Amino acid sequence: MLSAQSEPIVRATLPVVGASLTSITARFYERLFEDHPELLRNLFNRTNQVTGSQREALAGSVAAFATMLVERPDERPDALLSRIAHKHVSLGITADQYTLVGRHLLGAVAEVLGEAVTTEVAAAWDEVYWLMANALIAIEARLYAQAGVENGDVWQRMKITERHQESDDAVSLVLRRTDGRPATPFRPGQYVSVRVALPDGAHQIRQYSLSTAPGQKTWRITVKRERDADGRVPDGEVSSWLHAHAEVGDPLEVSLPAGDLVLPDTGSPLFLASAGIGITPMLSMLDHLALTSSTRPVTVVHADRTPRDHVHRHEQADLVDRLANADLHLWYENDHHHSPAANVFAGRASLDHLTPDAGTAAYLCGPLPFMRAVRGELLAKGIHPSAIHYEVFGPDLWLSK
Ligand SMILES: Cc1cc2nc3c(=O)[nH]c(=O)nc-3n(C[C@H](O)[C@H](O)[C@H](O)COP(=O)(O)OP(=O)(O)OC[C@H]3O[C@@H](n4cnc5c(N)ncnc54)[C@H](O)[C@@H]3O)c2cc1C
Ligand code: HEM
Structure with missing residues (x-):
């Protein structure tokens, strides 16, 4: 929670800081990599730096966190922090690196906003940064401890x-x-x-x-x-x-393994929707369900360009066959040999003929337009937003939306 003296300052400056966050994070990375070029070569994804997607993910997460602090101070931004902490743990980020990042991030705020950053404004945003940093450091320390490794030794x-x-x-x-x-x-x-x-x-x-x-x-x-x-x-x-x-x-x-898009241990019905290479986490889930002789109802939806592009398609079909209560629905965008009897369709995935059971937990993985479309259809069919989980194969630009 923000201190009483910082809260009104963050509230008042949030619009101007928020509007400049993309420039601030751009300047932040320039400063960080000028100071420590080895971080760009050996730790950060340098393509994400060229395309700007990591900059956007960082800006979005800081804006979402600060907004939550002032608008909904009693809520905990768990989903936001968990995704970031798991990514950090998979990279072996250590607590001491937060001091360096904080110095350059707050330095970039001062540089970009100039005289608007008084001592009080700087102190208030320093507090926002450290609330977020300490929350991440705590989750990451817990994940390292659970894995039985020293901080960062992954x-x-x-x-x-x-x-x-x-x-x-x-x-x-x-x-x-x-x-x-x-x-x-x-x-x-x-x-x-x-x-x-x-x-x-x-x-x-x-x-x-x-x-x-x-x-x-x-x-x-x-x-x-x-x-x-x-x-x-x-x-x-x-x-x-x-x-x-x-x-x-x-x-x-x-x-070491990381990631918070994981199969829940409950017996709820499952809806697993993937497109393209997004099939990979779903295969692990299906393999696990088959090995444990699960009787949970499972609906598997997969979309691909053609059967030739659909990797592990025989394995996916075998796993679904081994489950007592599962069915598979396939869509091929550039293939016209569809067979509705065998649940193989031409074109883009559509859930028109599917009726997910009440209490279904949905897992989505694939390109953002695919996940956005499936999510919309699931919501329209009455699945609660909290039951829809997703994995993005890149910096998560959805987190802050
Ligand atoms: C949680 C998670 C799980 C994942 N699981 C898998 C998985 O199971 N299988 C899998 O294959 N991938 C997976 N990915 C994606 C994987 O991590 C990589 O992002 C992917 O392999 C691409 O990395 P790369 O180094 O080959 O491409 P990069 O060099 O990172 O480039 C990414 C894309 O940007 C393009 N590009 C390069 N330069 C520019 C430029 N200047 N402007 C615009 N575009 C440019 C490239 O052509 C490429 O298409 C996962 C990602 C995450 C975050
Ligand atoms: C409060 C401080 C921090 C915040 C808010 C933050 C935020 C983020 C976010 C939002 C992502 C993208 C997550 C995703 O969607 O996959 C990310 C990834 C990353 N973070 Fe942090 N981070 C912080 C501190 C640090 C520190 C201290 C380091 C260490 C130098 C670091 C290194 C990285 C790296 C290397 C990635 C992956 C980048 C990429 O793949 O492009 N972060 N961080």
């Missing part, structure tokens, strides 16, 4: 034991610990960070969902190669590197 070297070309653009890598012990437990739906050394010497990190059930000797990730067909923008750095270089027998640097 990296392990695993070995690639299998590589499968799943489609023209997707490859699966099966990973095993080098000490022979079973892979670390995780919850279905979680992801790991993968860190690779690129040809220019930079170490870049990306996240990949674990795509089989937990509790086994190995983990599996499935990586879609990001490339721009028109050659207008560079190919994806890490996915292209993994496609070109990750071979059986090679080591791979991988973090």
